[in-house]
Amino acid sequence: MNALNLPDIAVQASRQALPLEWVGMCGIALPVLFDGQPVSAKADAGVSLDDGNARGIHMSRLYLALEMLEQDNLKPALLRRVLQRFLDSHEGLSHSAYLKIHAELMLKRPALISPLSGWKTYPVSVEARLKNAMFHVELKIDLPYSSTCPCSAALARQLIQQQFVDDFANQSLNHADVLAWLGSTQGIVATPHSQRSNAQLNIRLHDFVDDLPLLAVINEAEAALGTAVQTAVKRADEQAFALANGQNLMFCEDAARRLNLALKGSPGISAFQIRVVHAESLHAHDAVAESRWNWEAA
Template identity: 45%
Template structure:
């Protein structure tokens, strides 16, 4: 084998500039929040018009070396991005690195002594451009939503049935009402559905002293009040039904709640909230979103799973 193999990628090649060249779907083992996770990475750089190709193997090998050992931190990810960009020499001035995985959390039941694992999709992107580095964090969570309109119509139907059955009784005993509700209380049931919220926020690298993914996830579940459950017994199921009854919401309500939650955080430059209610009444989904910016010159952006 020749001692000096040709480097075709470095050949001078006067052509068009490219915004992104790289690799997608790279398997990678990370440590996040003291937990090993199996991630997928997408890593790209821009390419000068004078250079034919990027040095892809340098990116691949450098990625595993930079992120495969210590726990993932904002400072560590930014340093890794700078090191990876440097491997490309003068041919590239921009870099984007996205990491995606499912974070497992052990979730206790509402009342019973049981628990189960819940998987939360997460995504982190570090982008280095024009000498500036920014981080985008994103979480996705599932929750239950009960339709307020459907609940009101169900109550109306139940009230009419109650009035019809006791129309000829001037006085009704409390016990009779209790028995009637137990027998007819599900005459008309409001519809509820599994729902999904996706929250994304962008920060300047110097603002990101620690990740906000777990904190925002917990706050979002508290804000929505009805995150989906894992292990349940009948007591847990009844408690969950009570929560749904007390937290009826349209997708618009959920989006507004999460917007108010995000506005309480002072660090982000831009944020995006998106909710989807996977309807049980309709064959289509109900969706709502809100984009927020604190930049003097807003830069609209959307990041979804």
């Protein structure tokens, strides 16, 4: 059969004239390039259907336009070109185009002390929108880290102090005995609880940004938190991590404030919202804090 004679149902008039805000596809598998490295990703692509009389859009045109993402590093300019292709291929039907890319960014991270290193994945999303010539890009990043509860640490210290009083009451202190006591379970009778924690960053970029600052944001956020989870470690690294946690006590409120200050000082960011989740080891529920900056006005 001649392809020119195949029916195109999408061009037929809708039986119910009504515009739609978003029509497209979700979960499209494709490779994208981050700093020259191919990354397996899933894309959500769509446009508005502003012509309420049209039956539908041409989804295959959106799919084919995504091939542009295979050829160049993922940057705002490339995202804008893809969105413009969406609109050009739907002239008269659509005025808004949307693209969201989900991926896991793999970064090799060094150990704290030893020469070891290992790979860590960071779930990221890049969301771009083009509407009436206005272009916006947002980044979403998930960061795992460790947090030690300040309240639990204080209560543990109090128990250790009380045990010291009980064990050395009415005794003259001997340096060797105290040193041995400090290294024993008899002396250190309690330890504070730590928990696997997660920071969810949602960042809106300035229009003038040329690159996607994923690595810069990850590094700044991990530096602000101070206790990013580790990969390959030796005992020296584990001890250094224990020291970092002990010197870095924080509630979820502390973590949210640290991230707020760090992101405000990061160039290229026009707005953000933060959500931190401390998966409690004491409770069956989580401790959560949120913070935002310029989000409503953006």
